[in-house]
Amino acid sequence: MDEAELGRALVAGGGVLRRQELAEHRAALDWQLRSGRLVPLLPGTYALAEQAGEPAVRLRAVCVTHPDAVLVGGAAARLGFWPTAPLPVVEAALPVGLRPQPGYRWQRRRIPPELVVERGGLRWTDPALTAVELATEACAEAVDLALRTRSATLAGMHEALRLTRHRAGNAERARVLLDSRDEPWSEAERRAHRLLRAAGVTGWRSNLPVVVSGRTYYLDIAFRGARLAVEIDGRLHEDDDSLFESDRWRQNALVRAGWRVLRFTWAMLRDHPEEFVQEVRAALVLQTQWRTGRL
Numbered sequence: 001m002d003e004a005e006l007g008r009a010l011v012a013g014g015g016v017l018r019r020q021e022l023a024e025h026r027a028a029l030d031w032q033l034r035s036g037r038l039v040p041l042l043p044g045t046y047a048l049a050e051q052a053g054e055p056a057v058r059l060r061a062v063c064v065t066h067p068d069a070v071l072v073g074g075a076a077a078r079l080g081f082w083p084t085a086p087l088p089v090v091e092a093a094l095p096v097g098l099r100p101q102p103g104y105r106w107q108r109r110r111i112p113p114e115l116v117v118e119r120g121g122l123r124w125t126d127p128a129l130t131a132v133e134l135a136t137e138a139c140a141e142a143v144d145l146a147l148r149t150r151s152a153t154l155a156g157m158h159e160a161l162r163l164t165r166h167r168a169g170n171a172e173r174a175r176v177l178l179d180s181r182d183e184p185w186s187e188a189e190r191r192a193h194r195l196l197r198a199a200g201v202t203g204w205r206s207n208l209p210v211v212v213s214g215r216t217y218y219l220d221i222a223f224r225g226a227r228l229a230v231e232i233d234g235r236l237h238e239d240d241d242s243l244f245e246s247d248r249w250r251q252n253a254l255v256r257a258g259w260r261v262l263r264f265t266w267a268m269l270r271d272h273p274e275e276f277v278q279e280v281r282a283a284l285v286l287q288t289q290w291r292t293g294r295l
Contacts, residue, residue, distance in 0.1 A: 002283055005025075006032070006148075009022065010047075010048065012062040013060070013064065014062050014064070014120075014121065015047055015051055015056065015057040015060055016041065016045055016046065016047050016057060016061045017029070017038070017045070017046075017047070018044060018064055018065070019044040019045070019046070020044060020254075021213075022225050023236050024226065024243045027199050029046070030231075031044075032102055034271050035059050036049055036086035039052045041057070041058065041065075042061050042062070042065040042101055042104065043065070043101075045061045045065045046063055047061065050199055051070070052221075055075075055078060055121060056061065058090050058104075059071060059075055059078075059079070059090060060121070060122065060123060062075075062090055062092050062104065062171060063121055063122045063123060063216060064121070066094055066098075068094060068095060069092040069093065069094050069096075069124070070093045070116055070123045070124060070125060070126070071090070071091070071092050071122065071123065071124035072091045072092060072093050072107065072111075072125050072130070072133065072211065073091040073130070073133065073134065074086050074087040074088075074091070074134070075087060075090050075091055075092070075102070075106065075124065075141060075242075076115070076124035076129075076130040077127075077131075077134060077273070078118075079122060079124045079141060080117065080126065080127040080154070081123075081127045081130075081131075081145060081146050081149050081222075082142065082146075082152060083153035084138050085134075085142075088136070089103055089104060089105045090104050090105070091104075091105045091107065091109075092104070092105075092106060092107070093105060093106075093109045093110070093125075094107070094108065094109075094134065095108070095109075095110050096108065101112055107220070109167075111125055111129070111164075112163045112164065114163070115128070115129045115160055115163060115164070115261075124220065126152070127146050127151035127152040127155070128146070128152040128156035128157045128159065128160040129157075129160035129163075129164065130142070130146070131143045131145075131146035131152055131157055132157045132160050132161050132164075132173050133164075133173070134168075134174075134175070135157075135173045135176040135177065136169070136172055136176070136182075140179070140180075140187065140190065141187055143176060143177070143180050143188070144180075144184050144185055144189070144190060145156065146185060147183050147184070147185055148186070149208075154177065154180060154181070154183055156225045157177055157180075158177060159175060161174060161177065166169055166234075172226050179194070180223040181196075182205075182206045183206050183207060185206075185207060185220075186204065186232065187234065187266075188232045188233070188234035188236040188265075188266045188269060189206065189220055189221070189234070189264075190266065191228070191230050191269045192220075192221060192232050192268070192269055192276070193221075194204065195269065195273050195276055195277055196221070196277065196280070199277040199281075200275065201280060201281065203225065203226075204221050204222060204223050204230075205222055205224065206221055206222075207219070208222035208224065210222070210257070210259075212253045212254060212256070212272040213253060213257075215253070217250055217253065217254065219230045219231070219254075219259075223284060226284050226287040226288055226291065227258055227259045227260065227279065227287060227291065228258070228259070228260050228262070228280075228283055228284060228287045229254055229261045229262070230261075230262050230264070231247070231251070231262065231263045231264070231270045232245075232263075232264055232266075232269070233254075233263060233264065233265045233266070234266055241290060251263075259281060260286075260287055260290045262279060262280065262283055264276055264279075
């Protein structure tokens with residue numbers, strides 16, 4: 001197997017080689033392994049040394065080595081709706097138990113077929129199940145991101161939880177879904193929803209679509225009757241200049257359309273929760289008085 005043949009085989013295999021499929025080249029494979037040009041990822045599955053750490057190659061190695069495997073956790077999130085999901089190890093579910101491998105973690109379980117996505121030789125849990133299974137308190141952002149990108153619905157997540165109802169940890173996942181009942185699109189929005197619910201503030205809706213001058217804006221928290229918008233600037237706003245600028249254009253358009261807009265940062269919600277609720281309540285009173293002509 002010369003360099004050209006090796007390159008073609010790697011391209012055909014999506015960056016990985018299976019020893020059993022190249023029986024006539026075993027001597028050449030062994031030489032490539034001894035020279036360090038190829039490295040093993042899983043038993044009988046190899047990749048170029050310089051590509052072995054790439055997530056796409058590692059995911060491909062699982063599905064090539066174990067065709068009945070279903071990628072779960074961060075691996076499934078990367079394929080489904082979260083390209084930068086944390087991936088300390090590649091996790092996969094299989095119907096049989098396997099010995100641990102460095103960089104890989106195996107779960108002995110069967111995924112309901114209706115919750116499996118199969119594309120391009122890869123198999124992974126669909127976004128609803130993936131988000132639910134990542135939905136611990138430490139990773140609730142998976143639910144927020146799946147909702148924000150419309151990769152999954154809250155109803156779909158509840159159905160995924162029902163179809164996997166015997167999974168350990170489901171009680172915690174159910175609590176996160178309950179906490180997500182108003183469909184937050186970020187951790188900061190989730191905190192704002194909690195504060196409003198705890199204070200008994202009602203009459204609001206999250207991510208309300210509003211059309212202004214032919215453009216649709218989604219209001220983080222909206223009191224439609226009072227025409228009060230509560231915009232939550234999450235952590236992304238602190239570092240993204242373009243997002244900062246676009247939010248100002250958006251706010252100007254909403255004000256022209258008769259909306260009063262309040263803005264709160266993650267730090268304000270975290271450090272001054274009572275003041276947040278007080279500001280919202282005070283603005284509701286002012287808006288109601290203004291709209292009824294009593295101000």
